[in-house]
Amino acid sequence: MPSPFILDRTSVTQVMAWVLAALLPGIATYVWLFGPGILVTLSLATVTALAAEAAMLKARGYAVKPFLADLSAIVTAWLLALSLPSLAPWWLIVTGTLFAIVVAKHLYGGLGQNIFNPAMVGYAVLIVSFPVQMTHWAGPNELTSVHLTLAQSATVIFGGDMPRATLDAVTMATPLDALRTGLLQQLTVDEVMTHPIFGHYGGVGFEWLAGAFLLGGLLLWALRIISWQVPLAFLAGIWLTAGFLNFFDAGRFGPPWFHLFAPSVMLGAFFIATDPVSGATTPRGKLIFGLGAGFLTMAIRTWGGFPDGVAFAILLMNLCVPLIDQYTQPRIYGGADKEPRA
Amino acid sequence: MSRELFKFKGGVHPPEHKAESTSRPIHAAPLPKKLVIPLRQHIGNPAKPVVEIGERVLKGQMIAAADGYISTAVHASSSGTVTAIDLQPVPHISGLPDLCITIETDGRDEWVAHAPLDYQAMEPSQLRMQLRDLGLAGLGGAVFPSAVKLDPGASHACTTLIINGGECEPWITCDDMLMRHHADEILQGVGIMRHLLGSTEILVGIEDNKPEALDSMRSAAAKLDFAVEVVKVPARYPGGGAKQMIETLTGRQVPSGKLSTDIGIQVFNVGTSYALARAIHHGEPLITRLVTVTGHVLRPQNFEVLIGTPMHTLITLAGDRDGTTGVLMGGPMMGVPMPNLDVPVVKATNCILVKSAELFPPLPKALPCIRCTRCADACPVELQPQELFRFAKAGDFGRAQEYHLFDCIECGCCSYVCPSHIPLVDFYRYAKSEIWAREKDKRAADLARERHEFRQFRQEREKKEKAEKLAAKAQAARAQAALDQAQRAELAAAPAAEGAAVSDTDAKKALIAAALARAQAKKSDAAPKNVDQLTSEQLHQIEEIEARRTKIRELARKPLESEEKKP
Ligand code: SF4
Ligand code: SF4
Numbered sequence: 079m080p081s082p083f084i085l086d087r088t089s090v091t092q093v094m095a096w097v098l099a100a101l102l103p104g105i106a107t108y109v110w111l112f113g114p115g116i117l118v119t120l121s122l123a124t125v126t127a128l129a130a131e132a133a134m135l136k137a138r139g140y141a142v143k144p145f146l147a148d149l150s151a152i153v154t155a156w157l158l159a160l161s162l163p164s165l166a167p168w169w170l171i172v173t174g175t176l177f178a179i180v181v182a183k184h185l186y187g188g189l190g191q192n193i194f195n196p197a198m199v200g201y202a203v204l205i206v207s208f209p210v211q212m213t214h215w216a217g218p219n220e221l222t223s224v225h226l227t228l229a230q231s232a233t234v235i236f237g238g239d240m241p242r243a244t245l246d247a248v249t250m251a252t253p254l255d256a257l258r259t260g261l262l263q264q265l266t267v268d269e270v271m272t273h274p275i276f277g278h279y280g281g282v283g284f285e286w287l288a289g290a291f292l293l294g295g296l297l298l299w300a301l302r303i304i305s306w307q308v309p310l311a312f313l314a315g316i317w318l319t320a321g322f323l324n325f326f327d328a329g330r331f332g333p334p335w336f337h338l339f340a341p342s343v344m345l346g347a348f349f350i351a352t353d354p355v356s357g358a359t360t361p362r363g364k365l366i367f368g369l370g371a372g373f374l375t376m377a378i379r380t381w382g383g384f385p386d387g388v389a390f391a392i393l394l395m396n397l398c399v400p401l402i403d404q405y406t407q408p409r410i411y412g413g414a415d416k417e418p419r420a
Numbered sequence: 421m422s423r424e425l426f427k428f429k430g431g432v433h434p435p436e437h438k439a440e441s442t443s444r445p446i447h448a449a450p451l452p453k454k455l456v457i458p459l460r461q462h463i464g465n466p467a468k469p470v471v472e473i474g475e476r477v478l479k480g481q482m483i484a485a486a487d488g489y490i491s492t493a494v495h496a497s498s499s500g501t502v503t504a505i506d507l508q509p510v511p512h513i514s515g516l517p518d519l520c521i522t523i524e525t526d527g528r529d530e531w532v533a534h535a536p537l538d539y540q541a542m543e544p545s546q547l548r549m550q551l552r553d554l555g556l557a558g559l560g561g562a563v564f565p566s567a568v569k570l571d572p573g574a575s576h577a578c579t580t581l582i583i584n585g586g587e588c589e590p591w592i593t594c595d596d597m598l599m600r601h602h603a604d605e606i607l608q609g610v611g612i613m614r615h616l617l618g619s620t621e622i623l624v625g626i627e628d629n630k631p632e633a634l635d636s637m638r639s640a641a642a643k644l645d646f647a648v649e650v651v652k653v654p655a656r657y658p659g660g661g662a663k664q665m666i667e668t669l670t671g672r673q674v675p676s677g678k679l680s681t682d683i684g685i686q687v688f689n690v691g692t693s694y695a696l697a698r699a700i701h702h703g704e705p706l707i708t709r710l711v712t713v714t715g716h717v718l719r720p721q722n723f724e725v726l727i728g729t730p731m732h733t734l735i736t737l738a739g740d741r742d743g744t745t746g747v748l749m750g751g752p753m754m755g756v757p758m759p760n761l762d763v764p765v766v767k768a769t770n771c772i773l774v775k776s777a778e779l780f781p782p783l784p785k786a787l788p789c790i791r792c793t794r795c796a797d798a799c800p801v802e803l804q805p806q807e808l809f810r811f812a813k814a815g816d817f818g819r820a821q822e823y824h825l826f827d828c829i830e831c832g833c834c835s836y837v838c839p840s841h842i843p844l845v846d847f848y849r850y851a852k853s854e855i856w857a858r859e860k861d862k863r864a865a866d867l868a869r870e871r872h873e874f875r876q877f878r879q880e881r882e883k884k885e886k887a888e889k890l891a892a893k894a895q896a897a898r899a900q901a902a903l904d905q906a907q908r909a910e911l912a913a914a915p916a917a918e919g920a921a922v923s924d925t926d927a928k929k930a931l932i933a934a935a936l937a938r939a940q941a942k943k944s945d946a947a948p949k950n951v952d953q954l955t956s957e958q959l960h961q962i963e964e965i966e967a968r969r970t971k972i973r974e975l976a977r978k979p980l981e982s983e984e985k986k987p
Contacts, residue, residue: 080513080843080845081750081755081756081830081845082835083752083780086836086838088794090787090790091791093839150790189788190788227575354791354792357791409802411663411801412674413675413684413824413827
């Protein structure tokens, strides 16, 4: 066995565990503001992901235990669950998770090999295939008259009997949905924003959720588990694009703060775009990756067919990673300022 | 003292474990019964034996002479009888035996006649020859012949001389102890270096985890009649690497593929400086050195050891313990596992590190790379280790080279931080060795092709010459005929024939030039990027790599997931 003979303590399991830990403030806020339904979604996604991961490992002839222990499947499950509407039906969650783990991760070669972020693949498949079910967002407690308990949430998710009226009373369009629908109805941004769902920066409740994800993200940065380049560039990409559009026509384009404080942006910036496996690796490449994803998110929100564009933006940038990495190789010690030949 | 310091990129902070071996004074290790002295203890050609079996030798007597410019002599470390000149196990990563001279010591430790050298009166080239014959080589680990490094060359002015007291590897303390107790002699050696290199600025870099060494070097420096600045540098591995020390102290980087002398800087280890002072002021060849014996032993400490002493005697002296899981020569980051403990201490042996399962738990199994770039953040050469790994694993050595594989100093920082616990450095060694091997095959093939082409060229030329001769004859015959016909044309024909001859030689010259150009073009194709200009570290790497490639090849070919790692 050759050198070196000592190792830093950090392991993949630890890295993943920190990512999960950093999601906890977001999850707690979620429960507090939107009800405990998300816990059902998270648990279901976790169980599905672990089962799928174990089955795939076994099928591909890998040792199941060390790979399950790396926690990466749980991270995927949680990121997907947090991106899904909190009252999405169980089969939606299961389908998305299976797609993420089986197709996006394992059919691409397993841990470290996947080109696309698995959670975002799962999300994209669902929103393309089941757009209606993807609107079952619980409204913020502050605005809804009925508050579901954990058991009631589970009943909704597992498709048990629940009067239609109750469901309507607890679900609500997300701020991004509301903005989009309003704009489609030829309302101006200011008119749309009189809707009660809009808060100070983002939507009522949603802005707090975004703040909690930001907090977790900063923790990851402080621990040097993620680098500053991707989140900063991503947020800058959103801010600049939204600011630019808003500057030219404030009536048709939402304010930049609003776009930044959609929860999907903070989750995307700190937890999804920073996925090392499917992201760029060089320092300059990370900046390009983040900026590109931010810009594309805004482009899709503004001109695309879906209210939110984080998932597609990240998937599109995933596609560019090999190119970005190749052309942004940093200068080495004592090297000329030249990049390696393509 | 308030010199501006610069920060090199990357680096890691492994636990230092230095205090273990600095609490005891330096002990002279006793004279062993048998000394096994390898002939290849330095970079370059192995020394050539100049003694015979059965011959009695004295302490300090040259037993093998330097062979060529990049080489250095080897000496008997004590008096006794030469009992063998054969292959013996040596402390080398390959585990392959190498040519050694074995001496049965007689216990009298009788010195050969030796005397100080009046270095200031000597011609520099002559002085360097003397140093080569005194066996001086860099004691920091690279063991490059010092005489070569002390030659400023025609164009290189070494304005800055850096004395490296960094000693950044965990566990090792021999330089620290040397600086604590022999600061004056170290600086005497610096004076000699300054004399040979003509340096105007002299810096001693010492990591801030060695306050005693800093103090003693500073007070010794204050007594000198020339300026030596002792600089405290932040402890960070591999801050004691020559290139990193240069950057920390001067803010300058050695251009990739170049030597530090190309930017007017030369670096020596403190141990080398001490050995140089012993050589010049006492006439002593390099036959002893300080060795840290530490790790899983009862009394970790530093010994002054005769070159050729078997390692197990030192471990016994330091108190061996149960539960030893292996022995390294060097530190835990770049050290080399020893095949057995009969191997001798050589000039490169700075540390004997005894491992145990508690101190060095077996490394966990490797997982796939998750592209987290921790390795890139830790790499002091600012490489992209994850890409190098990907290319090396895929056997895409060309790409690995484009991503500067040969700038990798094998410091191990990347492997150290990798959360997937991938033995990255192994893969780089493997890739390097494969490239060297291919390069060698290619060179051989090129040579054959050139020979073949030359033969073809010669055959063609001969054919052509024959044809030309025939043509000339025919022409001459025709001319003769013409002459016969018109005798008055004779005067005009002569210059024409001359002209033809001239153009013939021109054509031949052009042919030769074309063939040469072809050969040249082939050669430059064949040489892969950044391997034609070699630094001493690279030479060192090549030597190591060559010897162990078969072993590593097998190791790296195994798929990652099924890799069994045995401590
Ligand atoms: S540290 Fe290890 S896992 Fe991370 S990018 Fe480097 S090689 Fe891959
Ligand atoms: S071993 Fe090579 S690649 Fe790894 S950190 Fe050191 S120089 Fe960089």
